[in-house]
Amino acid sequence: MNAQQVEDLTSFMEAVVRRNPGEPEFHQAVHEVAMDIIPYLADKPLYRDMMVLERMTEPDRIISFRVVWQDDHGGVQVNRGYRVQQNNAIGPYKGGLRFHPTVTQSVLKFLAFEQVFKNSLTGLPLGGGKGGSDFDPKGKSDLEVMRFCQAFMTELSKHVGPDTDVPAGDTGVGAREVGYLFGQYKRLVNRFEGVLTGKALEFGGSRIRAEATGYGVVYMMQDMLAHHHESIDGRTCVVSGSGNVATYCAEKLIQLGGKVVTLSDSSGYIHDPEGLTLEKLQWVMELKNKRRGRIEEYAREYGVEYHAGEHPWGVPCDLAFPCATQNEIDGAEARTLIENGCRAVAEGANMPTTPDAIKVLRASPGLLHAPSKAANAGGVAVSGLEMSQNSLRMQWSREEVDKHLREIIASIHAQCVEFGTASDGHVDYFKGANIAGFNKVASAMLAYGVM
Numbered sequence: 001m002n003a004q005q006v007e008d009l010t011s012f013m014e015a016v017v018r019r020n021p022g023e024p025e026f027h028q029a030v031h032e033v034a035m036d037i038i039p040y041l042a043d044k045p046l047y048r049d050m051m052v053l054e055r056m057t058e059p060d061r062i063i064s065f066r067v068v069w070q071d072d073h074g075g076v077q078v079n080r081g082y083r084v085q086q087n088n089a090i091g092p093y094k095g096g097l098r099f100h101p102t103v104t105q106s107v108l109k110f111l112a113f114e115q116v117f118k119n120s121l122t123g124l125p126l127g128g129g130k131g132g133s134d135f136d137p138k139g140k141s142d143l144e145v146m147r148f149c150q151a152f153m154t155e156l157s158k159h160v161g162p163d164t165d166v167p168a169g170d171t172g173v174g175a176r177e178v179g180y181l182f183g184q185y186k187r188l189v190n191r192f193e194g195v196l197t198g199k200a201l202e203f204g205g206s207r208i209r210a211e212a213t214g215y216g217v218v219y220m221m222q223d224m225l226a227h228h229h230e231s232i233d234g235r236t237c238v239v240s241g242s243g244n245v246a247t248y249c250a251e252k253l254i255q256l257g258g259k260v261v262t263l264s265d266s267s268g269y270i271h272d273p274e275g276l277t278l279e280k281l282q283w284v285m286e287l288k289n290k291r292r293g294r295i296e297e298y299a300r301e302y303g304v305e306y307h308a309g310e311h312p313w314g315v316p317c318d319l320a321f322p323c324a325t326q327n328e329i330d331g332a333e334a335r336t337l338i339e340n341g342c343r344a345v346a347e348g349a350n351m352p353t354t355p356d357a358i359k360v361l362r363a364s365p366g367l368l369h370a371p372s373k374a375a376n377a378g379g380v381a382v383s384g385l386e387m388s389q390n391s392l393r394m395q396w397s398r399e400e401v402d403k404h405l406r407e408i409i410a411s412i413h414a415q416c417v418e419f420g421t422a423s424d425g426h427v428d429y430f431k432g433a434n435i436a437g438f439n440k441v442a443s444a445m446l447a448y449g450v451m
């Protein structure tokens with residue numbers, strides 16, 4: 001960046017912070033994009049005069065609402081629900097719902113902003129949005145979760161629709177919650193329509209949607225390595241998280257010959273030096289999705305080490321897959337990964353690396369690093385395919401959906417290479433993904449004129 005571009009970035013970010021006070025996660029996500037887009041726009045006065053990036057950082061609208069429900073003891077509980085409808089320039093708003101006590105407007109705005117670029121990269125007609133609530137499903141009975149979901153959807157149903165806004169799952173929102181949410185929507189509007197994705201197969205879901213985000217992360221890693229004539233086979237892999245993204249990422253890694261040695265949750269991580277097997281992974285899925293227990297139990301079941309309160313990034317590995325949550329790798333942890341010989345990082349979680357960590361990883365010669373908006377786009381891509389199947393009143397086979405997923409990730413990799421390759425041949429996947437994601441949305445916004 002030259003001096004003028006640094007000044008432009010500084011004044012752009014000052015305005016973003018002024019307009020969005022107290023929203024550090026949102027500032028972080030915008031800064032990460034603006035660092036690449038502001039220099040890119042240096043010779044594109046039309047985009048600057050039309051304030052395209054400024055418009056993209058302002059959500060179309062944010063809906064915030066009270067969610068009141070009754071717990072199992074008859075007590076009345078109050079939560080806050082949100083839907084951030086960020087940008088529908090290229091298709092209906094699309095993005096998940098997160099139920100977690102850390103949910104704030106800032107967190108959902110960062111996720112919705114990222115979603116706009118990610119959805120554009122898929123090549124499908126999908127705008128960007130995100131929503132959720134500070135409701136904590138942990139420790140709640142099935143009936144409490146059902147009552148919460150019904151109360152949440154009672155308001156949300158007024159703002160979504162198959163051609164308007166199509167939510168899906170995210171942290172704390174899996175198959176069970178999507179079932180309750182879809183059932184309530186259907187009851188309220190008296191129509192059976194594809195208003196949510198991630199549905200069960202029996203009522204309009206797509207094959208491979210559950211697996212898609214985790215599989216897509218591994219496909220992205222495969223493509224980055226293949227670009228350098230390398231593969232996953234025989235590589236030691238450190239995975240964080242033990243939810244939807246982490247477990248299907250681990251499954252695909254094992255299928256491709258990777259050795260997965262860690263999983264984690266918000267309490268700590270397990271280290272299995274022999275590597276997880278598909279059988280052990282089945283046990284984890286049962287633990288997390290049915291018994292809703294803690295990953296610590298894996299250590300007792302299989303006699304391996306459990307590290308309470310720690311992240312797994314100190315475990316030596318070739319490939320790292322942060323699949324839990326935002327900002328889970330800081331600068332010091334990134335340095336440890338590099339010192340231990342890590343070759344590549346593919347981000348399964350949204351924005352899992354802090355700005356310091358990104359700086360450290362970017363400065364490491366040759367290290368491959370796929371940002372979340374490219375690496376985890378497989379989930380929303382198959383959600384887009386679920387919408388297509390719902391419109392067609394059809395369900396495709398596993399093979400067909402997986403083939404589309406594989407092609408979409410290959411195309412995202414190719415876009416990153418096109419826009420992110422430096423003169424020395426190194427691919428900056430962050431820059432490539434930001435510019436490629438931006439281009440399609442920006443052209444559509446220009447076509448619509450001033451609005």
Ligand SMILES: NC(=O)C1=CN([C@@H]2O[C@H](COP(=O)(O)OP(=O)(O)OC[C@H]3O[C@@H](n4cnc5c(N)ncnc54)[C@H](O)[C@@H]3O)[C@@H](O)[C@H]2O)C=CC1
Binds near residue numbers: 242326
């Ligand atoms: N489910 C999907 O299709 C997609 C999810 N993502 C992202 O992937 C990440 C994980 O989401 P899912 O697997 O769907 O959620 P999940 O609810 O199935 O699992 C979340 C996992 O992260 C762990 N976790 C949560 N907070 C944590 C913390 N503070 N520290 C350490 N671990 C923590 C949980 O214990 C759990 O293992 C999130 O960043 C989400 O936004 C991204 C794209 C699509």
Ligand SMILES: O=C(O)CCC(=O)C(=O)O
Binds near residue numbers: 095167170
């Ligand atoms: O499948 C979807 O619509 C949502 C996926 C999502 O929330 C994400 O990509 O972060």
